[in-house]
Amino acid sequence: MVGAKSSAKAGGYDILVIPSNQINSHWRQTTGDISIHWDSLAAIINFNSFLTQATDFYGRNDLDMLQLGNGGLTLEEAKSHFTAWALMKSPLLLSAITTETLEILKNKEILAINQDDVYGKSISPFRWGINPDWVSNNTHPAQYWSGESKYGTVFMLLNTLDEPSTLSFNLTESPYIRAGRQYSVRDLWAHTDNGTAVRTFTADNVPAHGVVALLLNDAGNEPDGLFPACSVWWQCTDKNGTRVGG
Numbered sequence: 508m509v510g511a512k513s514s515a516k517a518g519g520y521d522i523l524v525i526p527s528n529q530i531n532s533h534w535r536q537t538t539g540d541i542s543i544h545w546d547s548l549a550a551i552i553n554f555n556s557f558l559t560q561a562t563d564f565y566g567r568n569d570l571d572m573l574q575l576g577n578g579g580l581t582l583e584e585a586k587s588h589f590t591a592w593a594l595m596k597s598p599l600l601l602s603a604i605t606t607e608t609l610e611i612l613k614n615k616e617i618l619a620i621n622q623d624d625v626y627g628k629s630i631s632p633f634r635w636g637i638n639p640d641w642v643s644n645n646t647h648p649a650q651y652w653s654g655e656s657k658y659g660t661v662f663m664l665l666n667t668l669d670e671p672s673t674l675s676f677n678l679t680e681s682p683y684i685r686a687g688r689q690y691s692v693r694d695l696w697a698h699t700d701n702g703t704a705v706r707t708f709t710a711d712n713v714p715a716h717g718v719v720a721l722l723l724n725d726a727g728n729e730p731d732g733l734f735p736a737c738s739v740w741w742q743c744t745d746k747n748g749t750r751v752g753g
Contacts, residue, residue, distance in 0.1 A: 541571035543579035545716050546646065548588050549667060553648035555595060556632050562596045564627035569598055575611060576603030583717035585611055586696065587665060590718045593621040594654065594663050595629040616695045617720060620656045630654030630663055633681050636674075637667060650674060653681035659693070659724040660684060666713040674719065675709040677738055686738065689729045695720035705729050706738040 541547050551570050562568045570592050575585050589611050592599060599621065604612070635642060636650030651674070652663040660683040664674040678684045692701040692708065696719070703726050710719045736751060737743030744750050 541574060543574045543577045545580065545584050548574075548580075548584065548591070549648055550645040552591050552595075552665070553643060553645050555629075556649045557643070559595065559629040559631040562627070562629040567596055567598055568629070570595065572600045572602045574602065575608035576601075576605040581716065582607065583714040587716055587718040589614070590617060590663060590696075590720050591665070593617045594652070594661060594720070596621060596627065614696070616693075616698065616722070619658065620661055620695075623656050623658075625657040626655045628654060630661055634676065651676050651680070653683055655683055656722070659722045660690075662708075662719075662721040662723065664710055664713065664719040664721075666715060666717050669715050671712045671714055671717075673709060673711050674713050675707060677707055678704060678723070679706075679738055684723070685725070687729055689726050690723040691726045693722040693724075695722055705733070 541551060555568055555570060558568055573589065573592060574580065575589060580588065585608060589599075594617070601612070630652040631654060632640075632649030632652050634640060634649070634651040637647045638644050638649075647667040648665070650665045650667060652665070654661045660681065662681070664676075666672045666674060678690060679686050684690065689703050689705045692704050693699075694701050704723065706729065708721070713719055735743065
């Protein structure tokens with residue numbers, strides 16, 4: 508159908524067909540069939556990181572069925588799987604349920620963003636992390652994602668390594684964050700309010716193939732007297748537009 512993914516053949520030439528929510532309401536699916544192991548999930552996340560612009564109301568990238576409850580995934584991988592599918596606004600289709608995975612599926616804060624009736628767009632990468640930006644890598648997809656929701660700015664930090672890792676970013680790397688402001692931090696898996704972030708955020712010891720999901724909301728001007736004057740010093744300008752950064 509028009510709007511379906513991948514490459515088609517016409518007159519001996521490969522044609523890349525990009526999904527469009529102005530043509531179709533749903534395309535099944537954007538990649539090959541999912542399987543129950545991390546490498547499959549990582550490859551699907553990687554492929555869809557380049558198609559996030561196609562998702563909005565009346566059009567959803569289908570990342571294939573959730574594999575929670577089918578075995579083959581660690582608890583951290585299962586949480587990453589559910590978080591990525593939900594925040595990328597994929598249809599959430601279940602194939603099995605266990606007591607352990609039911610607790611994941613009942614995360615109301617993650618589900619609320621998937622079902623947001625104001626913002627229909629997927630989260631998108633703002634930094635790839637391990638790889639240079641815009642580099643496709645099936646085993647190490649983009650690690651730093653953000654997007655809008657009616658509840659605040661959503662962040663997903665994905666540890667694609669096979670060992671625990673610290674993930675850190677400058678707040679203004681996300682296009683939805685304003686410079687010169689501080690932001691309250693809500694952890695969508697711990698269900699806790701974790702104080703205020705000023706300029707940067709760091710998640711220590713994120714488990715292998717694990718995820719951090721956050722909700723940030725504007726909490727007013729950042730404190731006075733911070734040095735340097737801007738979080739990204741080499742881009743810094745004063746209030747009249749004069750460059751002051753190094």
